[in-house]
Amino acid sequence: GAVVSQHPSWVICKSGTSVKIECRSLDFQATTMFWYRQFPKQSLMLMATSNEGSKATYEQGVEKDKFLINHASLTLSTLTVTSAHPEDSSFYICSARDERGAGTEAFFGQGTRLTVV
């Protein structure tokens, strides 16, 4: 099946610094990618929809200036957590939609564990 690669798998950063997470679709092009956040024992929460060549669409309550999304190519979307704080510590997951199939399947990266100290 289609492969989505997310990097890094885990990162520890100091409060106030910024962290960039990359999401790549390895064997298909993705005009749409999704970014999720997941806290322990909870479900995935959609943060934003990343659209190639245009601005991302953010879910209600997600600060666009804090979570910067760039989808500059059909295979790469990045999420930058700016001025990170301990409450931003979470599991971040991206997904990309394989639109070659009729079902518009979405495949997920392996996730990034962010710890802000």
Add this chain to the structure above:
Amino acid sequence: LAKTTQPISMDSYEGQEVNITCSHNNIATNDYITWYQQFPSQGPRFIIQGYKTKVTNEVASLFIPADRKSSTLSLPRVSLSDTAVYYCLLSGSARQLTFGSGTQLTVLP
């Protein structure tokens, strides 16, 4: 956004067949039904997708009644490694993917 409802948790024993049902009463005409599996600290893994009737692949079967207001994921002969959270989602061409609470399946020896 379309909402799906699943049982919060299920227990089973090794070698048994497990059926997890998902309700999606307001499914749209262009929605496909997709199931994912998630292990701790990993991204969700695609299991199966269907539109109507029955779909089968090497790991699972998906049963969808004619009204499409529900679906059932069937896992044959589960093993301990099938312990995970299973999510049912609706995915249409213009629909964002929204995760419900999922079903925590625990397979016991």
